[in-house]
Amino acid sequence: MPDNKNAMVTEAEVAEVENISGLNRAAILLLALGENDAAELLKHMGPKEVQDVGMAMAGLTNVTTDQMEMVMRHFVANLEKQTALGLGSDEYIRNMLTNALGADKAGGVIDRILLGRNSKGLEQLKWMDSRSIAELIRLEHPQIIAIVLSFLEADQAAEVLSEFSERIRTDIIMRIATLDGIQPKALQELDEILEKQFSGATNVKSSNLGGIDTASSILNLLDGAVESQVMDEIMEADADLGQELQDNMFVFDNLIDVDDRGIQTLLREVASEQLLLALRAADEGLKEKIFKNMSKRAAEMLADDLEAAAPTKLSDVEAAQKEILQVARRLSDAGEIMLGGGGDEFV
Incomplete structure (x- = not known):
């Protein structure tokens, strides 16, 4: 570890490091x-976290030695603020992992190390492709499918929901939206059933699954046509639930509600080709x-490119918008941007 002199970080360096996203740090x-x-470190991360940080590592270009040393010094300086009396405590571990990985990545690692709430049977599903998961749970009761998708x-x-028929999609989303947790014993039994297929042991301690937030997040990431079809059927079956879901959804045009600093942070995480497509x-x-x-x-180059761009399939545009929304939600979860009140209408 660097000595105290080398670990000192100037205010300018702090500002520069904090301009780098937590994921890239x-x-x-x-x-x-x-x-x-x-x-x-990667052994303690989940599949989504490994994928995100792996893609970030692969996408790093022109990282100078100075930048790398700055990030390291920033990490060490924050680590040294922790009192030695806190070594081994939950708070110490939380702060260390947050400083090392950024708030968005540290959350999942903290869950695994401190809370022990991710069970192996269900956790194994996160490493499977969507079609395999759909085939595995296709014959289960819709309530079981809803619980699995909530996890x-x-x-x-x-992606898994898209593998199901139109008829079952709506039922599953409505069950997810109205799911008010699940008893730990019931969740453990489900986990054990899956474990018999994957092998391993478990210790389930959390039952905070489902709800409006989970359902609306899934809806936001469905293909545009599928999302509209599911929402129409939900509104027809339960108008109040449909309205609650609609009010909680954050769509691409709602990004106008993000402040300027948040937009700038988001733009640093989005490829120019992706932005060009999404803005169509x-x-x-x-x-x-x-x-x-x-x-x-x-801005002038982007405006010119938009004007000169050839016709593009709406499905491709919607896919690009959803990818940017995923980045926005990740940054929001990390506390780097504020998404504001999703569901407001703009005219």
């Missing part, structure tokens, strides 16, 4: 740690907000 730190130490990340759950069907007000938070030259 985690990627730089893992690269700096070396293969063996990085591998030990998965929203984007993975949306965006509200004019949102386009102007995006332009305003770019350099003049970048």
Whole structure:
């Protein structure tokens, strides 16, 4: 570990490091740690976390030695603020992991190390492709399917749901939306059933699954046509539930409600090709907000590209928008941007 002199971080360096997203700081730190130490950290991450940080590591370009050292010094400086009396305590471990990985990545690791609430049977599903999961649970009762999808990340759950017929999709989403937790014993029994297929042991301690937030997150990530079809059927079956889901959903044009600093943070995480595609069907007000938070030259180039772009399939545009929304939600979960009140209408 560097000595105190080398670990000192100037205010300018702090500002520069904090301009790097938590995910990219985690990627730089893992690269700096070396293969063996990085591998030990990755063992404590879930599939989604490994995928996200792995993609961030693969996408890092032109990282200078100075930048890497700055991230390391920033990490060490924050670590040294912890009192030695706290070594081994939950709070110490929480702060250490948050500083090392960023708030968005640390959450899942903390759950595994401190809370022990992720069970192996259900956890194994997160490493499977969506079609395999759908085939595994297809013949189960819709309530069981709803519980399983509630346990998965929203984007993975949306992919699995897309494998089901139109008739069952609506039923499952409504069950997820009205799911008010599940008894630990029932969840453990479900976990044990899955474990018999995957092998392993479990110790289930959490039953906080389902609800409006989970259902709306899954809906947000469905293909546009599928999402509309499911929402129409939910509104017809239960207008109050449908309205609650609709009010809780955050769609692409709602990004206009994000403040300028948040938009700038989001733009640093989004590829220009992806942004160009997503803006093809965006509200004019949102386009102007995006332009305003770019350099003049970048905004002019993007506007020109939008004007000159060839016709594009709406499904491709919607897919790009949903990918950007996923980034926005990750940044929101990490406390780096504020999404505001999803569900408001803009005219």
